[in-house]
Amino acid sequence: MSQSPSHSGKIASIPSPWPDAETAAQGLVEIGLWVSERGWVPATAGNLSMRTASGAIAITRSGVDKGELVPADILLVDLDNPTTPGTSAETDLHLAAYRALPAVGAVLHTHSPTATLLSRRFAAAGKVTFQGYELQKGIAGVTTHEGALDLPIYANSQDIPALAVHVTETGGYQAAAHGFLLAGHGLYTWGKSLAEARRHLVALEFLMDCVLEEERR
Numbered sequence: 551m552s553q554s555p556s557h558s559g560k561i562a563s564i565p566s567p568w569p570d571a572e573t574a575a576q577g578l579v580e581i582g583l584w585v586s587e588r589g590w591v592p593a594t595a596g597n598l599s600m601r602t603a604s605g606a607i608a609i610t611r612s613g614v615d616k617g618e619l620v621p622a623d624i625l626l627v628d629l630d631n632p633t634t635p636g637t638s639a640e641t642d643l644h645l646a647a648y649r650a651l652p653a654v655g656a657v658l659h660t661h662s663p664t665a666t667l668l669s670r671r672f673a674a675a676g677k678v679t680f681q682g683y684e685l686q687k688g689i690a691g692v693t694t695h696e697g698a699l700d701l702p703i704y705a706n707s708q709d710i711p712a713l714a715v716h717v718t719e720t721g722g723y724q725a726a727a728h729g730f731l732l733a734g735h736g737l738y739t740w741g742k743s744l745a746e747a748r749r750h751l752v753a754l755e756f757l758m759d760c761v762l763e764e765e766r767r
């Protein structure tokens with residue numbers, strides 16, 4: 551529970567929009583199985599996180615199969631002092647999202663074949679554009695299929711801290727698509743809740759499937 555002054559000057563208790571650590575861990579275990587069943591996190595690929603009521607970020611341990619997560623594989627990281635050992639190798643890309651977007655409650659990173667292939671195909675352009683697809687409206691804030699919805703593509707890097715700074719400084723976390731691709735690597739997407747992040751993941755995967763299929767024709 552967070553607290554803030556009420557109009558009367560007293561401290562009023564208002565419910566935190568974020569789950570406690572235990573609930574977040576359970577949610578991440580479940581979404582790990584869900585993305586694994588869809589073939590979007592092969593081998594030990596992908597990482598998953600949620601903001602918790604204490605302000606700490608719950609994130610997957612590095613190097614585990616996301617379809618076989620148990621609650622002990624979900625570690626808590628302090629957003630301002632992220633020193634927890636063993637967390638995802640891509641923790642910085644998650645933390646940068648939470649710092650840039652105070653309303654975001656969940657970040658999902660996946661490695662579907664479609665995201666991998668499409669990000670390579672359009673890497674030189676630096677983005678893939680969706681236009682004319684009704685499912686663009688699966689993304690928060692999008693109200694029509696008629697607009698152009700850009701999904702940024704960044705060059706992949708093994709220097710994740712530097713990449714996180716680069717994505718932040720170039721406005722990647724403000725993308726209207728609520729996500730970005732890393733070329734030859736995969737997709738990052740987020741939402742105000744785990745449910746919204748999952749909806750964005752499904753919508754973006756659908757839209758990427760459509761574009762990849764059109765490229766094949």
Ligand SMILES: CSC[C@@H](O)[C@@H](O)C(=O)COP(=O)(O)O
Nearest residue numbers: 594595596597612613614638639
């Ligand atoms: C299986 S290779 C994929 C990794 O290099 C990485 O990109 C990834 O998504 C998973 O890293 P992790 O440290 O397990 O969170």
Ligand SMILES: [Zn+2]
Nearest residue numbers: 596659735736
């Ligand atoms: Zn990855």
